[in-house]
Amino acid sequence: NAGVMQNPRHLVRRRGQEARLRCSPMKGHSHVYWYRQLPEEGLKFMVYLQKENIIDESGMPKERFSAEFPKEGPSILRIQQVVRGDSAAYFCASSPGQGVRGETQYFGPGTRLLVL
Amino acid sequence: DQQVKQNSPSLSVQEGRISILNCDYTNSMFDYFLWYKKYPAEGPTFLISISSIKDKNEDGRFTVFLNKSAKHLSLHIVPSQPGDSAVYFCAASAGNYGQNFVFGPGTRLSVLP
Numbered sequence: 605n606a607g608v609m610q611n612p613r614h615l616v617r618r619r620g621q622e623a624r625l626r627c628s629p630m631k632g633h634s635h636v637y638w639y640r641q642l643p644e645e646g647l648k649f650m651v652y653l654q655k656e657n658i659i660d661e662s663g664m665p666k667e668r669f670s671a672e673f674p675k676e677g678p679s680i681l682r683i684q685q686v687v688r689g690d691s692a693a694y695f696c697a698s699s700p701g702q703g704v705r706g707e708t709q710y711f712g713p714g715t716r717l718l719v720l
Numbered sequence: 721d722q723q724v725k726q727n728s729p730s731l732s733v734q735e736g737r738i739s740i741l742n743c744d745y746t747n748s749m750f751d752y753f754l755w756y757k758k759y760p761a762e763g764p765t766f767l768i769s770i771s772s773i774k775d776k777n778e779d780g781r782f783t784v785f786l787n788k789s790a791k792h793l794s795l796h797i798v799p800s801q802p803g804d805s806a807v808y809f810c811a812a813s814a815g816n817y818g819q820n821f822v823f824g825p826g827t828r829l830s831v832l833p
Contacts, residue, residue, distance in 0.1 A: 608763070639823075646724070646809055646823035647764070660820055695763050708754070709821065711763030 606631055608698050608712035609678075616718045623683040623690070625715045629698030635659075636679040637697040637709055638671055647695060653679060654701060686719045693717075723747045724812050726824035733831050739797040741827050743810030746791065750812040754821070755784060755795045758807045767808075768795070800831045 609628040617623050629636050635654055639647040649663040653673035664671065668686075673679040683690055693716050697709035725744045733739045743753075751772040756764035770777040770784045770793065777784050783796045797804055810824040 610763075637821075644825070646726075646825040647811075647821075649820050649822065652820060662820070697763075708766045708769065710766065711756075713761070713763045 608696060608710055610694075610696050610712035610715050612715060613713060614716050614718070616720060617686045618720050619687055620685050623686050623717055623719075625681040625683075625694050625696075625717070627679040627681070627696030627698075627712060629679070629696075630710055633698035633700050633710070635699045635701040636673050637699075638664075638679075638681050639695045639697065641693045641695065641714075643692075650681070683717075686717075688719050691717055691719045722825070723750075724810055724822050724824040726808075726810055726827045728827050729825070730828040730830070733800045733829065735802055735831055735833050736799045739795075739800045739804065739829055739831065741795040741797075741808050741810075741829065743793045743795075743824055744791060745793075745812050747812070747814060747822075748791070749814035750822075752813045753784070753786060753793050754811045754813075755782075756809045756811060756823075757804075758809060758826070764809060797829075800829075802831050802833050805829055805831045 637652050638650040641647045651664045651671045652660040668684045670682045693714045695714045697711045699707045699709045754769040755767040758764040768779050768782045768784050770786050775786050786793045807826045807828045809826045811821040813821050
């Protein structure tokens with residue numbers, strides 16, 4: 605499967621625990637994006653990363669949320685001390701990063717986080 | 721404040737007929753627009769895009785129309801097929817690099833056999 609991979613597909617956490625969501629971009633893609641979708645809403649941009657760099661984190665909550673895209677390995681979205689309001693579907697997307705204006709982002713299947 | 725609006729939460733169309741999904745935006749800086757389709761439990765799939773230098777883009781059964789003065793775009797699907805039943809998201813981007821997409825809330829299309 606050469607598509608964007610996300611794991612786990614489903615994650616259950618209790619309030620106060622940490623959630624780690626992983627995303628492996630499509631082969632050859634160097635740009636990764638994270639989006640969050642709350643029930644009955646559209647996708648909301650969170651953060652845009654290139655390898656070892658955060659390019660745009662304007663959509664990321666200032667506290668408890670962090671993201672990284674290391675030189676080796678998947679991109680990680682980390683949510684510390686989760687609260688019930690963090691329950692959502694988190695989608696990762698990747699793009700080739702060729703500098704094409706508005707290049708298409710290819711989405712993974714998402715991780716559905718449930719905070720009890 | 722929603723910058724990208726899809727005012728119809730749902731739409732039902734008969735198989736073989738035309739489906740028209742609408743999208744309005746408020747940010748005049750948006751200059752690139754995309755439509756994504758999403759099935760339950762899957763990630764969004766890219767359908768078609770349009771740049772603000774055009775007013776129409778066509779790909780098979782899918783055509784997107786852009787009316788910049790009205791800040792409105794629409795997706796036409798002709799003919800509609802039952803497999804088109806999904807949630808359709810309109811997305812827009814702005815800026816020099818335009819990698820930050822703003823998504824609308826989606827319209828759920830049901831194509832009835």
